[in-house]
Amino acid sequence: MLIDAHCHLDFPDFDADREAVIERARAAGVAQFIVPGTTRRRWPAVLSLGARDDVSVCLGLHPYFMEEHAEGDIEALAQALEANPQSVAVGECGIDARFGDTLDAQWRLFDAQLRIAKARKLPVVVHCVRANDPVAKRLRQLDLPAGGLVHAFAGSPEQAGKFLDLGFVVGLGGAVTFDRAKRLQRAVQSLPDDGYVLETDSPDMPLAGHQGERNEPARVAEVCRVVAGLRGQGSEAVAANSTATARRLFRL
Incomplete structure (x- = not known):
């Protein structure tokens, strides 16, 4: 069994065939999906998906969409998490250093979400582009009790x-x-068996050979095969390890 530990099934890219996408994933062995929030406007769609038995959700404010965030969103996030205790993490949040013009605002938004996660003892789902070292430094300073997913x-x-x-x-x-x-x-190859989860970031982050195509959760099975090959392990072992880690992290 596989879990797609990060996919945006709420995005409009899937509006025309969302159920078919989920069925293809099931046929590929994917039994559960973690869907993170990206903007306050999209939280209702994320929470609606979370009503399904096979979907778990997170709520957060993504650094890529800084122009969509507004004053009051952090307070709204804290309130939404309080009102929706089924949320398994705070996120997607983080730092995207490709966008230098918003970097200071990104750090303020990220820090506020980390503090919410610490107060609620929730893991965080971190978007980290060209910022691994400063993000690791900030995470160390805050010492989050429930860890999270990079x-x-x-x-x-x-x-x-x-x-x-x-x-x-x-x-x-x-x-x-x-x-x-x-x-x-x-x-x-260097990771311990309990140090990773498998994901697609659907509809983004296409696999080799699928550039330009919409990504979808069924392809986490292909990610599993590649990771297994790199680690010299069987696909079943990698699937079992990643699934166990996702369950532990998100308390599924």
Whole structure:
């Protein structure tokens, strides 16, 4: 059994065929989906999906959508988490250093969400692009009791180790399937069996050979096969390990 530990099934990309997408995932062995929130406007759609037995949800404010966030969203997030205790984490939140013009605002928003997670003893789902070292430093300073997931990890073995030491796990997705991703593949080989989860980031983060296509949760099975090959393990063992880690992290 597989869990897609990070997929945006609430996005409009799936409005035309969401049930068919879920059925294809089930046929590929994916039995559960973790759907993170990205903006306050999208939380109702995320929570609606969370009514399904096979979907668990997170609520957060994503750094990619800074122009959509407004004053009051942090207070609204705290209230939404209080009103929806089924939420398994705070996120997706984090830092995307590709956008230097909003970086200061990103850090303020990220820090506020980390403090909510600490107060509620929830894990965090972290979006971290070109910022592994400063994000790890901030996580160490705050000492979050429930750890979290560094989603779409693309760093070095050393950076992965820093996150693991902080009680976090890393998310492995489409990036590991590209031949050029040598550093990331070395990191995958270095991870302990309980140090990662598998994900797709659907509809984004396409796998090698599927560039330009909409990604979907069924392809977490292909990510599993690639990770198994890199680690010299069977796909069943990788699936079992990643599923156990997702269950532990999100208290499923």
